[in-house]
Amino acid sequence: MAKYGVLLIGGNRTHQEGYGRAFAxxxxxxxxxxxxxxxxxxxxxxxxxxxxxEMGVPYIADLxxxxxxxxxxxxxxxxxxxxxxxxxxxxxxxxxxxxFDKPLAGGVEDARAIAAAVQRAGVHSQMFCQxxxxxxxxxxxAVQEGKVGVPTGFHADMLMAKGRPGTVGARKPRKERSxxxxxxxxxxxxxxxxxxxxxxxMVLWLAGKRARTVYATTGNFFFAExxxxxxxxxxxxxxxxxxxxxxxxxxxxxxxxxxxxxxVIRVVVTGTKGSAIFSEASPRIEVFNDEPPFSxxxxxxxxxxxxxxxxxxxxxxxGKRQWVSMSESPxxxxxxxxxxxxxxxxxxxxxxxxAVEHVEVIMAGYRSAASGKPVKL
Amino acid sequence: xxxxxxGLSRLQESVKGLIKQGRVGDPAVVRWYMRTxxxxxxxxxxxxxxxxxxxGDWMGGPAISANVVRSGxxxxxxxxxxxxxxxxxxxxxxxxxxxxxxxxxGSRGAIYHGxxxxxxxx
Numbered sequence: 001m002a003k004y005g006v007l008l009i010g011g012n013r014t015h016q017e018g019y020g021r022a023f024a025x026x027x028x029x030x031x032x033x034x035x036x037x038x039x040x041x042x043x044x045x046x047x048x049x050x051x052x053x054e055m056g057v058p059y060i061a062d063l064x065x066x067x068x069x070x071x072x073x074x075x076x077x078x079x080x081x082x083x084x085x086x087x088x089x090x091x092x093x094x095x096x097x098x099x100f101d102k103p104l105a106g107g108v109e110d111a112r113a114i115a116a117a118v119q120r121a122g123v124h125s126q127m128f129c130q131x132x133x134x135x136x137x138x139x140x141x142a143v144q145e146g147k148v149g150v151p152t153g154f155h156a157d158m159l160m161a162k163g164r165p166g167t168v169g170a171r172k173p174r175k176e177r178s179x180x181x182x183x184x185x186x187x188x189x190x191x192x193x194x195x196x197x198x199x200x201x202m203v204l205w206l207a208g209k210r211a212r213t214v215y216a217t218t219g220n221f222f223f224a225e226x227x228x229x230x231x232x233x234x235x236x237x238x239x240x241x242x243x244x245x246x247x248x249x250x251x252x253x254x255x256x257x258x259x260x261x262x263x264v265i266r267v268v269v270t271g272t273k274g275s276a277i278f279s280e281a282s283p284r285i286e287v288f289n290d291e292p293p294f295s296x297x298x299x300x301x302x303x304x305x306x307x308x309x310x311x312x313x314x315x316x317x318x319g320k321r322q323w324v325s326m327s328e329s330p331x332x333x334x335x336x337x338x339x340x341x342x343x344x345x346x347x348x349x350x351x352x353x354x355a356v357e358h359v360e361v362i363m364a365g366y367r368s369a370a371s372g373k374p375v376k377l
Numbered sequence: 378x379x380x381x382x383x384g385l386s387r388l389q390e391s392v393k394g395l396i397k398q399g400r401v402g403d404p405a406v407v408r409w410y411m412r413t414x415x416x417x418x419x420x421x422x423x424x425x426x427x428x429x430x431x432x433g434d435w436m437g438g439p440a441i442s443a444n445v446v447r448s449g450x451x452x453x454x455x456x457x458x459x460x461x462x463x464x465x466x467x468x469x470x471x472x473x474x475x476x477x478x479x480x481x482x483g484s485r486g487a488i489y490h491g492x493x494x495x496x497x498x499x
Contacts, residue, residue, distance in 0.1 A: 221405035274473020276496035
């Protein structure tokens with residue numbers, strides 16, 4: 001019998017497509033229902049119902065009712081970034097353990113409110129990121145064992161190779177907003193937040209230090225979709241950390257044909273004795289054969305950046321087949337790690353409290369990109 | 378300015394040639410990490426200067442602003458160009474295997490070059 005009843009918040013065209021199925025595949029879990037707030041737009045409610053239907057569970061259109069259920073132990077939370085503060089607090093106050101989509105929230109106040117509610121409730125929390133992957137664990141071990149000596153730098157990249165590149169208009173310097181308020185659009189997302197959170201969380205976790213200063217730049221280099229909403233498709237950070245080390249982190253989307261696999265997902269760790277690269281693409285198997293080479297797939301009108309597996313499935317988008325991974329999916333590794341922590345009643349490393357700092361760094365990054373100056377934290 | 382390494386000059390010209398041919402569209406971002414052994418004349422600042430000059434050559438001109446952070450013999454120069462593009466150039470001097478890891482992202486494609494010791498996976 002399953003040990004944990006799991007409630008899914010959010011549906012298709014959110015990362016719940018992956019997290020929900022990863023929880024469902026774990027024998028410790030039973031998916032109880034899909035739920036969301038009652039006053040969400042009809043298109044979102046429809047996509048939530050679709051995931052519930054695909055997973056064979058009911059859809060509960062009133063989150064409060066769903067959270068009152070005694071058979072819900074864990075909430076997998078994929079509300080839109082703009083609603084995460086409110087929904088995250090509500091889940092914690094209901095006494096449920098929470099698995100958060102990344103980033104924790106779209107603002108520092110919301111992120112802090114979530115972390116405070118989680119602490120008050122005494123529940124466990126974890127935000128999805130890359131730290132439970134085998135390559136990230138190898139990097140952490142190398143740092144802890146002094147393989148590169150005393151660490152001096154951490155340099156992480158999360159650059160997603162999806163979307164049709166070359167559609168942006170004439171290049172011009174981007175004028176960034178110091179306080180972005182909207183992050184989620186149907187066609188695109190703010191990539192320095194959405195992708196940058198992976199690399200920022202990676203460098204801070206590896207360093208085990210807090211960021212002291214943040215310098216960042218953003219740009220519109222590849223996609224008309226981002227340009228049309230005046231949001232960046234690429235961002236980069238330079239950080240100084242407590243203790244003297246430095247870090248850089250990139251987050252962006254570079255287009256389908258800019259990488260032989262899913263994208264550049266890696267970290268370079270440097271130190272007084274040497275440096276080493278740890279990558280999602282390593283180890284890998286490379287296949288060269290007479291299959292047709294990968295070519296630009298059709299663009300889904302509701303998902304031109306190819307963010308969701310459901311739209312790729314609907315279009316029959318072929319995968320890139322030349323580089324073959326030797327690891328399980330990062331989502332399965334991460335949800336499994338969260339459940340291990342619940343089994344042992346220990347706090348996950350990437351909990352809500354830790355994830356607050358990512359939001360602080362990224363929001364400081366937007367202020368820096370707007371002003372052209374480093375920002376002290 | 379350090380004496381330009383012949384390998385570095387070849388890299389500069391090769392990448393520049395690809396950019397000129399339009400193979401990756403308009404160059405947008407340079408992400409470059411390089412680590413070399415210590416020599417009497419080589420400092421992180423000098424290595425960074427050489428890399429920054431080359432990055433500017435690829436990006437179509439010198440940067441209009443730069444932010445520098447350093448830790449020991451490692452130096453990151455984060456450059457912004459008038460075109461709106463940027464570069465993150467990391468120069469490190471120290472022991473261990475040399476590393477040269479370059480990525481250039483253009484509006485329609487990417488250039489990858491280099492070798493950094495692999496840390497492996499668990």
